[in-house]
Amino acid sequence: MALINKNASQILATVVSNKRVGQYHQLIINIGDLATVCKPGNFVAINVGGENSRMILRRAFAISRVSSSSTFGGTMELIVAPHGQGSKWLCAQTEGRVIDVIVPLGTAFGIPTEPVQVLLVGGGYGSAPLFGLAEVLNARGCRVDMLLGASTASKIYAPMEGKRSVNSLRIYTEDGSMGQSGRVTDPIRDLINDMNIAVIYSCGPMAMLSAIDAITRGTDVVHQCAVEESMACGIGICMTCVLPVSDTEGNITMQRSCIDGPVMDGAHVQWDKVGKTL
Amino acid sequence: MTALDFSTTLGNAWFPAPTFTASGCASSGRELSQFFDLSDIGGVVTKSVMMKARTGRPTPRMAETPSGMLNSIGLQGPGIDAFIAKDIPFLIEQRSRIIVSIAGETVEEYSTLARKLRSISGISAIEVNISCPNVENRGLVFACDPEASKRVIDGVRRTIGGELPIIAKLSPDVTDLPSIARGVVDAGADALALINTVLGMVINLDTMRPHLGGKTGGLSGPAIRPIAVRAIYQVHAAMPQVPILGMGGVSSGKDALEMIAAGASGISIGTASFGNPTAIMSIQNELKELLVSKGFTSMRQAIGFAHRPEEV
Numbered sequence: 268m269a270l271i272n273k274n275a276s277q278i279l280a281t282v283v284s285n286k287r288v289g290q291y292h293q294l295i296i297n298i299g300d301l302a303t304v305c306k307p308g309n310f311v312a313i314n315v316g317g318e319n320s321r322m323i324l325r326r327a328f329a330i331s332r333v334s335s336s337s338t339f340g341g342t343m344e345l346i347v348a349p350h351g352q353g354s355k356w357l358c359a360q361t362e363g364r365v366i367d368v369i370v371p372l373g374t375a376f377g378i379p380t381e382p383v384q385v386l387l388v389g390g391g392y393g394s395a396p397l398f399g400l401a402e403v404l405n406a407r408g409c410r411v412d413m414l415l416g417a418s419t420a421s422k423i424y425a426p427m428e429g430k431r432s433v434n435s436l437r438i439y440t441e442d443g444s445m446g447q448s449g450r451v452t453d454p455i456r457d458l459i460n461d462m463n464i465a466v467i468y469s470c471g472p473m474a475m476l477s478a479i480d481a482i483t484r485g486t487d488v489v490h491q492c493a494v495e496e497s498m499a500c501g502i503g504i505c506m507t508c509v510l511p512v513s514d515t516e517g518n519i520t521m522q523r524s525c526i527d528g529p530v531m532d533g534a535h536v537q538w539d540k541v542g543k544t545l
Numbered sequence: 546m547t548a549l550d551f552s553t554t555l556g557n558a559w560f561p562a563p564t565f566t567a568s569g570c571a572s573s574g575r576e577l578s579q580f581f582d583l584s585d586i587g588g589v590v591t592k593s594v595m596m597k598a599r600t601g602r603p604t605p606r607m608a609e610t611p612s613g614m615l616n617s618i619g620l621q622g623p624g625i626d627a628f629i630a631k632d633i634p635f636l637i638e639q640r641s642r643i644i645v646s647i648a649g650e651t652v653e654e655y656s657t658l659a660r661k662l663r664s665i666s667g668i669s670a671i672e673v674n675i676s677c678p679n680v681e682n683r684g685l686v687f688a689c690d691p692e693a694s695k696r697v698i699d700g701v702r703r704t705i706g707g708e709l710p711i712i713a714k715l716s717p718d719v720t721d722l723p724s725i726a727r728g729v730v731d732a733g734a735d736a737l738a739l740i741n742t743v744l745g746m747v748i749n750l751d752t753m754r755p756h757l758g759g760k761t762g763g764l765s766g767p768a769i770r771p772i773a774v775r776a777i778y779q780v781h782a783a784m785p786q787v788p789i790l791g792m793g794g795v796s797s798g799k800d801a802l803e804m805i806a807a808g809a810s811g812i813s814i815g816t817a818s819f820g821n822p823t824a825i826m827s828i829q830n831e832l833k834e835l836l837v838s839k840g841f842t843s844m845r846q847a848i849g850f851a852h853r854p855e856e857v
Contacts, residue, residue, distance in 0.1 A: 271575055271576055271579055272576075272579050273579065275579060277580065277821075277822060277823060314820065314821070321611045321612045322609065323609070323612060323613065323614065323766050323767065323796075323816065323817075323819070323820045324609050324614060324819055324820055325819070325820055367821075369822065496604060497604075497605060497607055498607075499607050499609075499614060499616070499819045500818070500819035500820075500822075502576050502577075502579075502580075502822055503572065503575075503576040504570060504571050504572050504576045504577060504818060504819065504822075505570070505607070505616065505618075505819050506569075506572070506592075506601070506606070506618045506621055507604075507605075507606040507607035507616060507618065508604075508606075508607075509601070509604060509606065509621070510604075511600075519600075520598075520600065521600050521601060521621055526576070541604065542603050542604050542605070542758060543603050544600075544602065544603045544758075545600040545603075
């Protein structure tokens with residue numbers, strides 16, 4: 268086994284800014300030189316609630332983008348939906364607050380060695396890390412098309428500057444309040460047939476990832492997905508965030524989405540067995 | 546600062562520090578070794594290993610609760626052969642002291658596991674986990690049945706007794722813990738690990754069903770610490786000569802000292818590592834400072850200190 272999370276460090280980091288973007292918060296956090304070792308797909312585990320909190324577990328957040336040359340030194344950007352107690356606490360942390368973070372954690376999206384055509388599919392705030400990924404793919408010379416979907420317009424995360432690194436962007440909302448009406452997975456089959464897509468990168472709800480797998484199964488398209496399963500530790504010791512995954516010999520084992528993921532090969536995840544006894 | 550003797554013993558095994566990982570909360574040490582040197586703590590208690598590889602229970606396996614969490618892993622693991630081939634050599638290479646935790650579905654499986662470990666060098670002690678709450682058949686929680694507990698420990702003793710200290714890990718979910726503890730000590734346990742998680746449940750109000758895939762789970766974290774302190778105190782009062790590896794929600798040096806005063810010879814840190822991978826290191830440092838500030842010159846002087854007679 269390779270050295271696990273070899274670049275990860277536990278540090279006290281300062282919140283540089285915290286802005287509301289639609290239904291989400293954009294947090295910029297100073298992580299110094301660690302920004303240079305973060306890759307698209309990596310995540311951060313953050314202590315929430317302060318010293319006397321009854322919340323004892325870290326919360327995991329996808330890193331949407333890093334900048335190693337900002338005025339503040341190295342920073343990372345997080346797009347956070349204030350859903351639970353922990354994410355609400357994080358979204359209430361204003362500029363100057365110091366938080367305990369472990370970063371970078373987990374696997375990263377694999378970047379093709381050739382300038383191939385790729386499709387990025389994001390659901391809700393799951394789109395956030397795809398913009399950082401698009402920049403890397405773009406620099407590799409890949410043609411990058413992006414599909415974003417959500418139930419309604421306010422849950423679409425698509426920053427203006429992010430659109431610069433994609434060749435096309437289509438938005439789908441289930442209620443038709445933005446872009447086209449329907450699900451983000453609706454056009455994928457046609458796109459695979461019409462374009463020469465080599466890789467689909469996806470990030471969003473598990474149902475969306477599973478639906479993409481059903482479409483790519485039996486095709487030559489590689490599906491790299493960032494999975495989401497509730498974690499207690501984020502560093503591989505609690506064994507709670509597991510998913511059934513098959514190895515090259517077809518053996519199915521429970522793999523940790525924090526260390527063996529969050530980026531996994533969609534074809535290896537046994538979507539029909541998630542949440543079942545093996 | 547006065548020199549402090551921080552060492553401890555569990556049975557005939559000596560450790561330079563009284564601080565250990567808790568079984569099931571550190572896998573086999575690899576993941577935590579990224580954050581601190583495993584040889585700097587008392588030792589690693591590995592995740593309970595069974596004869597065969599095991600996939601464990603379905604997800605969701607975790608629910609955070611006030612100052613605690615429920616887990617329902619179900620002893621997922623590689624099986625004893627892969628564990629011996631891969632994990633033990635890694636820990637030896639890290640110069641870590643090793644306590645191997647074993648779990649069986651039958652009395653015989655425990656003895657077989659002990660036999661497999663007998664010839665492996667570099668192991669300091671064996672923890673016999675007879676109290677995992679996350680098995681399909683709750684009847685398999687040997688530690689809730691005095692007779693079954695004794696048979697398991699007796700089987701292990703016949704295999705490795707006298708060679709490696711046997712630490713029996715007990716459940717707090719019993720009516721009379723001291724009598725179960727006495728039973729396993731009479732059967733050959735050299736030390737006791739107190740306590741395993743407390744059985745609990747969370748109902749998901751969206752689905753209106755038990756939240757965990759395994760329905761019930763083990764409660765850990767600061768929420769159960771007073772239960773652990775009580776269990777350690779009661780058992781130490783009944784059998785002051787038997788070393789206890791104390792655990793249950795320890796997240797600071799103060800928490801550790803409470804357990805030592807109640808009667809623990811060593812402390813395992815589990816859930817605290819989930820929130821803070823360097824928790825063991827900070828607990829160690831805080832504990833040293835506390836012991837010195839209270840005038841102890843060795844950690845062992847503080848063991849069971851809460852039981853001392855009234856000053857006259």
